Amino acid sequence: MDTNFEPIHIVWLKRDLRLYDHKPILEAINSKKRVILVYVFEDILFKDPHYSSRHFNFIKESIRDINKELKNYKTVVCLAKGDIIKILASISRKFKIKTIHAHQETGVMATYKRDQQVVAWCRKNRIAFKEYLQQGVFRGIKNRNNWLKKWDQLMNQKIEKISFSVSNFIPLKTIESFEFYLGEDTLQTESKGIHQIGGYQNAYRYLNSFFNYRYRNYQKHISKPDLSRRSCSRLSPYLAFGNISMRQLLQKTEYERTQGNKSYALRAFSSRLRWQSHFIQKFEMECSMEFTSINKGYHQLKKTINPYYIEAWEKGNTGFPLIDAAMRCLVETGYLNFRMRSLIVSFFTHHLWQPWQACAHFLARQFLDFEPGIHYPQLQMQAGVTGINMLRIYNPVKNGKEHDPKGVFIKQWIPELRMLPEAIVHTPWLINSFETSIYGFKLGKDYPKPIIDLVKSRKKATSTLWPISKSPAVRKEGKRILSKHTLANRNSLMT
Numbered sequence: 037m038d039t040n041f042e043p044i045h046i047v048w049l050k051r052d053l054r055l056y057d058h059k060p061i062l063e064a065i066n067s068k069k070r071v072i073l074v075y076v077f078e079d080i081l082f083k084d085p086h087y088s089s090r091h092f093n094f095i096k097e098s099i100r101d102i103n104k105e106l107k108n109y110k111t112v113v114c115l116a117k118g119d120i121i122k123i124l125a126s127i128s129r130k131f132k133i134k135t136i137h138a139h140q141e142t143g144v145m146a147t148y149k150r151d152q153q154v155v156a157w158c159r160k161n162r163i164a165f166k167e168y169l170q171q172g173v174f175r176g177i178k179n180r181n182n183w184l185k186k187w188d189q190l191m192n193q194k195i196e197k198i199s200f201s202v203s204n205f206i207p208l209k210t211i212e213s214f215e216f217y218l219g220e221d222t223l224q225t226e227s228k229g230i231h232q233i234g235g236y237q238n239a240y241r242y243l244n245s246f247f248n249y250r251y252r253n254y255q256k257h258i259s260k261p262d263l264s265r266r267s268c269s270r271l272s273p274y275l276a277f278g279n280i281s282m283r284q285l286l287q288k289t290e291y292e293r294t295q296g297n298k299s300y301a302l303r304a305f306s307s308r309l310r311w312q313s314h315f316i317q318k319f320e321m322e323c324s325m326e327f328t329s330i331n332k333g334y335h336q337l338k339k340t341i342n343p344y345y346i347e348a349w350e351k352g353n354t355g356f357p358l359i360d361a362a363m364r365c366l367v368e369t370g371y372l373n374f375r376m377r378s379l380i381v382s383f384f385t386h387h388l389w390q391p392w393q394a395c396a397h398f399l400a401r402q403f404l405d406f407e408p409g410i411h412y413p414q415l416q417m418q419a420g421v422t423g424i425n426m427l428r429i430y431n432p433v434k435n436g437k438e439h440d441p442k443g444v445f446i447k448q449w450i451p452e453l454r455m456l457p458e459a460i461v462h463t464p465w466l467i468n469s470f471e472t473s474i475y476g477f478k479l480g481k482d483y484p485k486p487i488i489d490l491v492k493s494r495k496k497a498t499s500t501l502w503p504i505s506k507s508p509a510v511r512k513e514g515k516r517i518l519s520k521h522t523l524a525n526r527n528s529l530m531t
């Protein structure tokens with residue numbers, strides 16, 4: 037047989053950057069044909085407004101980890117840049133591709149369209165394209181009648197062991213001969229800011245320290261802007277880019293729950309893991325959420341873009357300390373806890389009265405854990421446009437006093453406010469002339485005056501949104517959404 041046309045299997049890696057609990061890899065290895073693992077840095081993602089260099093760095097770090105292990109088998113991830121179909125076509129000029137294995141992805145419109153093109157290309161070229169589930173998200177379902185049962189079954193499945201050997205893989209030498217192969221130098225990253233580092237070794241580092249001791253204050257600190265950074269698991273980017281699978285994490289959590297007296301503390305964590313799939317399933321079934329509000333009754337809501345407000349918010353210069361600290365922290369580190377994410381979106385959509393669409397891309401680029409299926413449903417929930425969740429307009433001053441009483445987080449991210457005492461740090465606009473002189477702080481010069489009136493803007497948002505929420509169009513849509521997405525034992529946070 038002509039070696040150039042050896043039959044091979046391809047594993048197309050996307051947001052599943054690990055080697056274990058990986059059905060596409062397992063099936064490819066079980067085929068007994070040689071395998072190439074391919075990752076393409078796709079032009080569609082470089083151009084996509086949801087992605088930024090922090091995501092590509094995380095991906096590179098993740099692949100570096102995989103390559104360390106693949107070295108034992110004398111191969112590497114075949115790295116390419118450009119268009120996946122062109123790369124597949126190029127490989128097919130050297131090998132007979134029998135099957136392409138990949139995980140099903142619930143992504144943004146750009147990746148959905150690309151997946152459809154890959155399916156069409158495979159059909160045309162008589163190549164099998166097999167997709168597998170990784171998140172407990174089921175394509176094509178009409179409601180949630182059996183969702184939980186199916187999800188439980190998938191997550192409780194025994195994790196099958198994968199054993200590798202050198203003979204399983206197309207060797208490094210051949211991969212290096214591909215004209216499109218980028219080489220391992222591509223995986224070098226320049227660290228900008230203080231981000232979590234990708235890769236399954238780091239995922240396990242975070243996982244182990246969480247279950248060993250960090251979990252103890254999980255519930256107590258979950259809403260605290262600074263303390264949550266230690267007491268929450270911080271596993272979100274590792275889940276988003278698949279350095280660890282949800283099944284691995286859930287099974288580990290169940291094991292830990294049965295050890296010692298961790299059960300109570302880990303219950304809240306365990307239910308949040310389920311929310312991940314729940315929200316992604318919702319997005320899978322309502323992909324227009326990337327562009328428009330899930331509840332069509334809110335399409336009548338028109339807001340005018342104010343570039344001055346948006347810039348102040350993005351740069352952390354709104355004059356509201358907790359909002360500004362959260363924004364500056366997010367831009368620098370790529371992470372905020374749930375409460376702070378809710379707060380900044382609520383402020384943007386309610387107090388600044390901006391459409392949620394105007395912050396969606398910016399936030400996606402900042403969140404290192406950007407996961408479209410959580411991002412869009414959460415954005416819309418916080419913006420109050422679902423018609424099925426309680427309208428919450430968070431007060432940044434009240435939240436600051438409650439969750440950062442001494443202003444530790446605020447002062448960490450806003451050095452301009454460090455000289456102010458606790459009593460003033462949450463409301464610097466209330467400083468009097470005596471305090472101005474003793475603290476050497478001038479409002480409007482050292483730190484901006486508030487860009488809006490908190491009370492008036494809240495009133496305007498409530499008085500506009502309340503009547504709309506009672507309108508027949510919103511109610512009708514609310515019923516549709518509930519019947520499509522509610523689980524049998526509904527938890528209010530899971531709709």
Ligand SMILES: Cc1cc2nc3c(=O)[nH]c(=O)nc-3n(C[C@H](O)[C@H](O)[C@H](O)COP(=O)(O)OP(=O)(O)OC[C@H]3O[C@@H](n4cnc5c(N)ncnc54)[C@H](O)[C@@H]3O)c2cc1C
Nearest residue numbers: 268269270271272308311312374377378405406407411414
């Ligand atoms: C506007 C907005 C946008 C968000 N965008 C994202 C996103 O792009 N990616 C993302 O992973 N999370 C997102 N979240 C949810 C949540 O804020 C993060 O999952 C959480 O803060 C991550 O930190 P952690 O891993 O330490 O969480 P932990 O509390 O330790 O939770 C463990 C895991 O459970 C899941 N989880 C926790 N809370 C939620 C939730 N409310 N909804 C769904 N899943 C949850 C996540 O996978 C998380 O990693 C968003 C929330 C809001 C309000």
